Amino acid sequence: MLVTGKEILVPARAGHYGVPSFNTNNMEITQAIIHTAEKLQAPVMVQMSEGAIKYGGQDLANLVTDMAQRASVPVALHLDHGSSYESALKAIKMGFTSVMIDASHHPFEENVRETRRVVEAAHAMGISVEAELGRLGGIEEHIVVDEKDAFLTDPEEAVRFVEETGTDYLAIAIGTSHGAYKGKGRPFIDHPRIEKIASMLDIPLVAHGSSGVPADIIARFRDAGGEIGDAAGIADEDLQRAVQHGIAKVNVDTDLRLAMSVGSREVFRNTPKEFDPRKWLGSARDLMSEIVAYKLKMLGAAGKA
Numbered sequence: 001m002l003v004t005g006k007e008i009l010v011p012a013r014a015g016h017y018g019v020p021s022f023n024t025n026n027m028e029i030t031q032a033i034i035h036t037a038e039k040l041q042a043p044v045m046v047q048m049s050e051g052a053i054k055y056g057g058q059d060l061a062n063l064v065t066d067m068a069q070r071a072s073v074p075v076a077l078h079l080d081h082g083s084s085y086e087s088a089l090k091a092i093k094m095g096f097t098s099v100m101i102d103a104s105h106h107p108f109e110e111n112v113r114e115t116r117r118v119v120e121a122a123h124a125m126g127i128s129v130e131a132e133l134g135r136l137g138g139i140e141e142h143i144v145v146d147e148k149d150a151f152l153t154d155p156e157e158a159v160r161f162v163e164e165t166g167t168d169y170l171a172i173a174i175g176t177s178h179g180a181y182k183g184k185g186r187p188f189i190d191h192p193r194i195e196k197i198a199s200m201l202d203i204p205l206v207a208h209g210s211s212g213v214p215a216d217i218i219a220r221f222r223d224a225g226g227e228i229g230d231a232a233g234i235a236d237e238d239l240q241r242a243v244q245h246g247i248a249k250v251n252v253d254t255d256l257r258l259a260m261s262v263g264s265r266e267v268f269r270n271t272p273k274e275f276d277p278r279k280w281l282g283s284a285r286d287l288m289s290e291i292v293a294y295k296l297k298m299l300g301a302a303g304k305a
């Protein structure tokens with residue numbers, strides 16, 4: 001069933017498990033996410049960035065909301081990194097049941113103002129809101145935040161921010177970053193900071209940049225002709241500890257991008273004569289489904305529908 005993000009994330013925080021929020025851009029990714037969640041009887045969130053909206057538009061939004069409505073588990077359609085009030089409202093008009101307003105690169109007061117506007121409008125329409133305080137390293141679709149400008153979320157500021165905005169859940173910067181290169185070796189996750197914020201805020205917390213960038217997928221990507229540098233992701237143990245302490249939504253995009261690429265590239269490499277798209281798209285869907293299943297189990301969402 002199609003539900004709001006709040007209906008999925010409030011139980012997740014209370015139950016000390018994480019719900020992955022996977023980015024989608026097409027039918028196969030969406031099927032891998034929702035069909036696997038149904039198999040594992042897990043709640044799940046499907047998210048579209050503004051780039052995905054540009055790429056798939058209402059066609060893709062309708063595909064997601066239709067599959068979500070027919071699903072046997074709770075599914076939300078979430079706007080990832082909404083960059084303005086207009087973008088958030090447009091997404092709600094398109095059928096999204098959860099919207100992020102990402103104004104975290106602005107000064108605190110401006111972030112509060114922008115976020116509060118979205119919260120008032122979204123709540124008037126029964127839609128839940130994600131906001132962000134703090135700045136992740138890496139590339140957020142519309143802005144590049146380089147390391148020196150990245151700053152971790154201040155707990156006291158977070159309390160003030162939630163009081164002044166009324167946001168339903170809060171994305172915090174605690175050491176993760178977007179993309180395949182999250183740092184040399186195992187990225188530092190600031191668990192004391194997560195635990196301090198969680199002790200002061202009872203709303204669900206969100207971890208962006210949480211892909212694991214698994215070594216076996218990276219090796220298969222290279223073996224199938226892909227080129228990638230020394231990629232590194234977030235360790236499962238760090239996510240499993242984080243979801244014990246307030247993180248309820250775990251954003252994953254890179255891992256499915258890599259899996260989709262590996263699934264298709266291996267078909268191109270193994271069967272050069274193949275020209276039935278269902279062969280490489282189906283292989284991509286299968287590998288993405290494996291990744292989705294792993295995440296749902298690892299984060300504890302399996303069986304929680």
Ligand SMILES: O=C(COP(=O)(O)O)NO
Nearest residue numbers: 179208209210211253254
């Ligand atoms: O935060 C993310 C995705 O992060 P990854 O690049 O680690 O998948 N989307 O909003």
Ligand SMILES: [Ca+2]
Nearest residue numbers: 102104105132
């Ligand atoms: Ca941001």
Ligand code: NA
Nearest residue numbers: 079080081100
């Ligand atoms: Na988001």
Ligand SMILES: [Zn+2]
Nearest residue numbers: 178208209251
């Ligand atoms: Zn993100």
